[in-house]
Amino acid sequence: MATAAITAEREHYLNTDYGIRSWLLTTDHKRIALLYLVLITLFFFVGGFFALLIRLELLTPAGDLVQADTYNKLFTMHGQVMVFFFLIPSIPAVLGNFLIPMMVGAKDLAFPRINLLSWYLLLIAGVLMLHCIVTGGADTGWTFYTPFSTSFSNTKVIEAGLAIFIAGFSSILTGLNFVVTIHRMRAPGLTWSRLPLFVWAHYATSIIQLLGTPVLAITLLLVVFERAFNLGIFDPTRGGDPLLFQHLFWFYSHPAVYIMILPSMGVVTEIIPCFSRKRIFGYHAVAMSSIAIAVFGFLVWAHHMFVAGISLYSAMIFSILSYLVAIPSAIKVFNWTATMYKGSIRFTTPMLYAMGFIGLFTMGGLTGLFLAALGIDVHVTDTYFVIAHFHYIMVGGAVMGYLGGLHYWWPKISGRLYPEWMGKFAALTVFLGFNLTFFPQFILGYLGMPRRYWQYPPEFQVLNVMSTAGSTILAVGYVLPMIYFLWSMRYGKIADANPWGAAGLEWKTSSPPPTSNFEETPEVTWEAYNYDEIPAPEEVPVG
Amino acid sequence: MFENFPLWPARAATTAGNVDALFIFLVLLAGFMSLAIFTMIVIFAFQYRARRGHRAEQVEGSVPLEITWSAVPLAIFMVIFVWGAVIYFQERTPPRGADEVYVVAKQWMWKLEHEQGQREINELHVPVGRDVKLIMTSQDVIHSFYVPAFRIKQDVLPGRYTTAWFHATRPGVYHLFCAEYCGTSHSGMIGQVVVLEPAQYQAWLSGGATFGSLAANGESLFQQLGCPTCHRSDIQGRGPNLVGVFGKLVQLEDGRSVVADENYVRESILSPSAKVVSGFKPIMPTFQGLVSEEQLTALVAYVKSLSPPPSGAAAIPKLTPGTQPQEPKE
Numbered sequence: 001m002a003t004a005a006i007t008a009e010r011e012h013y014l015n016t017d018y019g020i021r022s023w024l025l026t027t028d029h030k031r032i033a034l035l036y037l038v039l040i041t042l043f044f045f046v047g048g049f050f051a052l053l054i055r056l057e058l059l060t061p062a063g064d065l066v067q068a069d070t071y072n073k074l075f076t077m078h079g080q081v082m083v084f085f086f087l088i089p090s091i092p093a094v095l096g097n098f099l100i101p102m103m104v105g106a107k108d109l110a111f112p113r114i115n116l117l118s119w120y121l122l123l124i125a126g127v128l129m130l131h132c133i134v135t136g137g138a139d140t141g142w143t144f145y146t147p148f149s150t151s152f153s154n155t156k157v158i159e160a161g162l163a164i165f166i167a168g169f170s171s172i173l174t175g176l177n178f179v180v181t182i183h184r185m186r187a188p189g190l191t192w193s194r195l196p197l198f199v200w201a202h203y204a205t206s207i208i209q210l211l212g213t214p215v216l217a218i219t220l221l222l223v224v225f226e227r228a229f230n231l232g233i234f235d236p237t238r239g240g241d242p243l244l245f246q247h248l249f250w251f252y253s254h255p256a257v258y259i260m261i262l263p264s265m266g267v268v269t270e271i272i273p274c275f276s277r278k279r280i281f282g283y284h285a286v287a288m289s290s291i292a293i294a295v296f297g298f299l300v301w302a303h304h305m306f307v308a309g310i311s312l313y314s315a316m317i318f319s320i321l322s323y324l325v326a327i328p329s330a331i332k333v334f335n336w337t338a339t340m341y342k343g344s345i346r347f348t349t350p351m352l353y354a355m356g357f358i359g360l361f362t363m364g365g366l367t368g369l370f371l372a373a374l375g376i377d378v379h380v381t382d383t384y385f386v387i388a389h390f391h392y393i394m395v396g397g398a399v400m401g402y403l404g405g406l407h408y409w410w411p412k413i414s415g416r417l418y419p420e421w422m423g424k425f426a427a428l429t430v431f432l433g434f435n436l437t438f439f440p441q442f443i444l445g446y447l448g449m450p451r452r453y454w455q456y457p458p459e460f461q462v463l464n465v466m467s468t469a470g471s472t473i474l475a476v477g478y479v480l481p482m483i484y485f486l487w488s489m490r491y492g493k494i495a496d497a498n499p500w501g502a503a504g505l506e507w508k509t510s511s512p513p514p515t516s517n518f519e520e521t522p523e524v525t526w527e528a529y530n531y532d533e534i535p536a537p538e539e540v541p542v543g
Numbered sequence: 544m545f546e547n548f549p550l551w552p553a554r555a556a557t558t559a560g561n562v563d564a565l566f567i568f569l570v571l572l573a574g575f576m577s578l579a580i581f582t583m584i585v586i587f588a589f590q591y592r593a594r595r596g597h598r599a600e601q602v603e604g605s606v607p608l609e610i611t612w613s614a615v616p617l618a619i620f621m622v623i624f625v626w627g628a629v630i631y632f633q634e635r636t637p638p639r640g641a642d643e644v645y646v647v648a649k650q651w652m653w654k655l656e657h658e659q660g661q662r663e664i665n666e667l668h669v670p671v672g673r674d675v676k677l678i679m680t681s682q683d684v685i686h687s688f689y690v691p692a693f694r695i696k697q698d699v700l701p702g703r704y705t706t707a708w709f710h711a712t713r714p715g716v717y718h719l720f721c722a723e724y725c726g727t728s729h730s731g732m733i734g735q736v737v738v739l740e741p742a743q744y745q746a747w748l749s750g751g752a753t754f755g756s757l758a759a760n761g762e763s764l765f766q767q768l769g770c771p772t773c774h775r776s777d778i779q780g781r782g783p784n785l786v787g788v789f790g791k792l793v794q795l796e797d798g799r800s801v802v803a804d805e806n807y808v809r810e811s812i813l814s815p816s817a818k819v820v821s822g823f824k825p826i827m828p829t830f831q832g833l834v835s836e837e838q839l840t841a842l843v844a845y846v847k848s849l850s851p852p853p854s855g856a857a858a859i860p861k862l863t864p865g866t867q868p869q870e871p872k873e
Contacts, residue, residue, distance in 0.1 A: 068727050141724045147701060148684040148726060152650070236702025237831070239814070242685060243700070276591070282604035307687065308698045309705045312635050316628050323620035327613055334612045335604075337580060340587040344599040347588070355584060362580055366573035373569065373623050375630025379562050379694040382687060382722040446566070447552045448691025450722045453730035457718065462548040532601045536593070 012415070012512040027112035028515055033098035034413070035119050036089060039126060041482065043085040046130075050078035052475060055437075055468040063455040071454040072139040073155065079142025081133075084164045085126055087398055088171055088256065091263035092178070092209075093122070095405045096202045098413060100178060102506035102513065103196050105187025105522045110180040118173035125167035132159040141452060143253070146234035146245040150226040158227055161220045168213045168220075171259075175209030178202050187505070189524035193287075196504055196528050197280060200287040201266025204294035208255045208262075212298070216252035219245065246308055250301035258297040260394055261361070262290055264401025265332055268354045271408050272336050273529045274502045275351040276343030277536050280529050282335040289328035296325040306377045315374055322372035329365050333358060344536065348500070349423030353404025356431045360396025364389060367442065385445025388438045396434055403430065403481060410485065411499045415512040416492030422484045429477035436470025501537045503529050555713040555738060556693035561630050563694075569623065634695060637708035641674035645757065645840040648679065648686040648699045651728035653719065656840065659748060660756045665734030667719065669711055670744035676708040678805055678843075682836050687723035690736050698723055704805040704843075711738040761845025764838055773827070776849075782827060783820045789850035794821040808843045 013030045016022075023031060054074050057065040066074065097115065101108050109115050132138065138160040140149040149157050182203050186195070223245070225231050232238035234245045273280045280286060302310055302318040336358055345351070367389040370376050380386065411417055440463040449460045456464070498507040509518050526533065554560060591599075644667065647654040655663045669675050679688055681701040688707060689696040692715075697707035721732035739747060754760065765771065773782035793803050796819040801807055810817055812834065815827035834842065 063730070068730070072724075072727065072729070139726070145685060145724070148724070152684050152726060236700070242702075277593075277599035279601055279603070281602065282609055285604065285609045306631070307696050308685075309700050309703070312632065315631065319628060319631075320621075320624050323617075323624050326620060327617055330616050331609065331613055333580060335609075337583050337587070338602075338608070340584065340591065342600040342602055343587070343591045344593045344597055345588055345591050346593045355588070358584065359577075359581060362577050363573075366576055369573065369620065369623060370566070370569050373565060373627030375562055375627045375634065376566055376569065377627075378631065378634055378696050379566075379691070381696065382689070443550060447549060448689070448718065448720065450689065450720045450730075452724040455730045457733075459549055531599065 010510065011514060012510065013515045014415070014512050016515050025116075027108070027116055029097050029101050029109050029112065029115060030413075030513065030515075032115050032119050033094050036093040036097060036122070039119070039122060040086050040089050040094065043081050043126060044478075046133075047078050047081035047086055048475065048478065050074045050081070052471060054078060055471040057454065058456070058464045059468045061456050061458045061461050061464075068454045069139060072141075072452070073137040075452055076139050076141050076160075077133055077137050080138070080160060080164065081129065082394075083142055083256070083260075084167045085122070085129060087260040087394055088167075089122060089174075090260075090398065090402045091267060091405060092202060092205055092259075093118075093170075093174055095267065095402075095409060096178065096205075096263060097174070099409065099506055100181060100199060100202060101185070102509065102517050103199050103504060104182060104185055105190055105505050105518065105524065106181065106185040107516045107518070109177045110185055111177050114173050115177055118170040118177070121166055121170035121173070125163045125165075125170065128159060128166065129163040132156045132163060143249060144220070144223055144245070145249075146223065146226070146242045147236070147240075149223055150234050158224050161224045165217050165220045165224075168217045171209050172213045175206035175213075178206040179210065182206075187522050187524055190505075193284070194524055194526070194528050195287075197269040197283070197286050197290070198263075198266035201262045201269065201290045204290040205259050205262045207294050208259050208297065212252045212255045212259075215248060216256075219248040219252070222248075243305070243309060246305055247302065250304045251298070254301040254304065255294075255297040257390070257393065258293050260398040261401075262293060264357065264398045264405075265290070265361075267401040267405035267408070268336060268357050269332075270502075270504070271350045271354040271404055272339050273531060274408075274500055275346045275348055275354075276340050277345075277501075277531045278339050278341075278343040278529075279527075279531060280335065281338035281341070282331075283528065285331055286335050289331045292328040293325060296321065296328070300325050303372060303377070304381075306374055307381055319372055319374050323369070326365060326368060326372070329361075333362055333365070347424075349418075349420060349427055350404045350408035352424060352427040352431075353400050353407065356427065357397060357400040357404060360392050360400060360431075360434065364392030364396055367392065379448075380445050382451055383445035384441040384449050384451060387451050388441035388445060391438045391441075396438070400430070400434075403427070406481070406485070408500070409506075410488070411495030412506060412511050412513070414485075414489050414492070415495055416488045417495050417499065418481075418484050418488040418492055422480065426477050426480040426484075429473060429480065431477075433470050433473030433475075433477050437467050437474050438470070440464075440466045440470075499537070501534055503531055503534055552694075553692040553713075553715065553717060555711055555715060555717055556690075556695070557710040557712060558630070558634055559692065559694045559712075561633070565623075565626050565630060568626075572619070572623075634707075637676040637706055638674045641676035641708055642669075643676050643678060643844075644669075645844065646677050646679035646688060646699065647682060647836045647840065648688070648721070648732075649682040650684065650726050651721070651732040653688075653721075653732070653734050654837070656757055656837065657748075658757050658844065660754045660760070661748065662754065665719070667734070667736045668744065668747050669736065669738055670741050671711050671714050671738050672741065674708060674710050676706060678704050678706055678840070680704050680809075680836055680840070684725045685723050686721045686725050686732065689720045689722035690717055691720070692717035692736075696722055704809060706805075711736075714738045714740055714743075757841050757844040758848035759845075761841035761843070761848075764834075764841055765845055768830070768834075781823070783823060785846055786849045789847045791850070793818075795819060796821050796823070796825075805843050805847075808846050809839060812839065812842060 136156050138157050139155045140153050232240045234240045234242050300322045303322045306315050444463045495511045497510050643658050645656045653665050655667050679699040681699045686699040693709045695707050697705050717736045719734040719736050773780045774785050776786050788803050792800050794800050813831045816825040819825045
């Protein structure tokens, strides 16, 4: 093919240097993004493998595939790996890292070496986590509830806790880097109200990472110290309080849900205007709702504790605050929908993911209204209703957004196009597989099936079989993109600088971009999403 | 409906209907909202699909629209909040005069003891049409008492009592689950709640071995442990007279005051110097590690029996009327 000759001519971030050192010692945000992509993809498939084993065990009511202790470790490690090693780094560390400097017209992040350091921290944490898993793993649930985790479990709680502790610093440093970059490194003319909403979403996310993650770090250290040195902070037989742990844990871990979903909202906010050829509807409302979510998100943690033994009145306050945090999410959904109005809509793969995101996130959000209602929560908390709800947000929402973003920016990242029909097929497979996996779990939850059950009464079997069937379809939908992305890196059609006809500075430089991102620093004189000024491509290119 | 494919849980307590009503309202609301959004997306997607010669028409945002679609959901949310809070308030407020059952959870079983002394494991017999209050604690980790048919759930914590209550409405056998992950056999920590007709329940109560009423057991334990040397029931000894104390506001040495509930009695046995009653010295030794959770519940039940509820004329305390403290009779 002649394509190889063309790529060899122009220098870009992928071909400036070859060899392992040029990757492992790079300070280029684009290369670090790819390092993250490799690392978290590995963790995604490790966590996904555990999920499949969980679903297989639940195919029958009896505990027959694995031992009870093994099952408990499976759901623990599924949660820990997916939350701390995939979902939290996913969009910020891969897409945010790759795009934010370009979106603000900068050459790199504010602290390129700290950026590399944060990748190494995640690598060290990940190796520790994998070592923990291979040598026995932990069985506390990803929530580490005391006093089970501190005084009763005889698994590798300390190691898992330390792995997550270290991963937390990776997250803090990424957040710090983004905040400084967004404040200090915007191109001339790029005012706050001209920033892409992807950047706004990451700004809000970074604030949560900076303020919330240290609390998790302290909490996990207390668990580790209590286990190692018998401190007695959470042990009621020595005057400690097990509920104190839950307050501290959820003070981070509820906002952490927004670390996962806000960047995904940012991705969707880029995709929908592009394939509707429209300005975003209500720019300021969407930007401010990200900030509102970050702020209100810190004030709702005890809604995880309505049956835990907190006072009647504090439960009421946390219930009403939980309804308030739902408003900015609703605003976003309405604005995305309104953006499609009078557009010129193309059903590309990223657009399918974005529309799927709206659907699944809406269902996840609406079922959140059930859980915030105190009287309902008492019945459905700690059942499969909660499992279904947060998977609609964290898988239906965050992962759909992540995949949509990977497809949308893949031509920029790799300089190649993926096969469009395969992309659409995979998106549809993910959507159907997801719903078949998780919708039955809402019904299971209302029927009363508790979470973290290795065996269950036989009347719950039919719905569990449906869920397991769905999970295999979902797995296919997740493996497909990995295959055709790898394929496209060598065989995909060459992408030009702006294959979608998209707005945004990242599309004004070549694909893949040069190491310094721009030949010369751009000067911004236009508003974000100026789709009235950008001609749509005649045909959407097909890889 | 179908033996192995139920779509709605059994409804066997007064709370169940209230919870279901709000749940159905929310299902309809969520169904309507998602249908509205999905329909809009589908209509827009087809009506405004890209065609040759068709250009997008730019529409600026609209402040009135933003305000509308923030304010209307907020109003609806507040209705849901109040509705949910009212149900929760009822669930968390046990009515006076309820039958009491003491629950001790441990890895991985439920131990239950009735006021009259019947003890059960992983099975709870209750009569239909009576309020039943559960006073629960854990011997080890956190568990959660969950009966889906009653729509009630309450975490059971080590080191303190939590309470729940229900009023069963339909005889039958219902699942009892542990809903808070508690280790290896978490999913084996299940049992059943057997709701009986009153006559059957009486028969059940009189059959089987009993070990004396909980309060009577508590009284003999109280004697054994030597408590009456200080906690005298005729005069104030070195410790406070416990007659009539339960459920009352107690003045503490440090100026605070607390209601003498189950948790206060429990704390006073295990950490006596934590909240010393006004006018007394912190001289009581701790009983931490000397009494089991079951013995603690018996002691609590005994102290409680020294203060009968004012209306319950049937429940005469085991003390002679002359020793009653200055509590005015109604």
